[in-house]
Amino acid sequence: MNKVLNDQNRLNQIIGRNIKFYRELYNINNSEKMTQARLAKLIGVSTPLIGSLESDNTTQGISTYNLYKISKVLNVPIEKFYDVPIMETIVDELERVK
Numbered sequence: 001m002n003k004v005l006n007d008q009n010r011l012n013q014i015i016g017r018n019i020k021f022y023r024e025l026y027n028i029n030n031s032e033k034m035t036q037a038r039l040a041k042l043i044g045v046s047t048p049l050i051g052s053l054e055s056d057n058t059t060q061g062i063s064t065y066n067l068y069k070i071s072k073v074l075n076v077p078i079e080k081f082y083d084v085p086i087m088e089t090i091v092d093e094l095e096r097v098k
Contacts, residue, residue, distance in 0.1 A: 020054040
């Protein structure tokens with residue numbers, strides 16, 4: 001697989017993991033739970049799309065507009081979805097130090 005495709009898949013995984021993280025964080029802070037189905041309905045996409053995005057094995061991409069809608073529903077700045085999850089950063093750093 002070429003580098004561009006690997007980078008694209010990696011970005012899709014980061015975004016998907018962050019969608020799941022912020023959706024679950026929303027659930028901790030709110031009494032009305034944000035299920036994949038509810039999030040999908042609120043942004044006008046299918047539930048399987050949200051499930052695919054949140055999957056650890058995803059290569060599924062997302063449009064900027066749909067990511068924007070997710071950021072508004074979950075009340076998270078859109079740029080947060082592009083951050084490498086902190087646990088991955090720690091693991092990468094530990095591997096580098098070895």
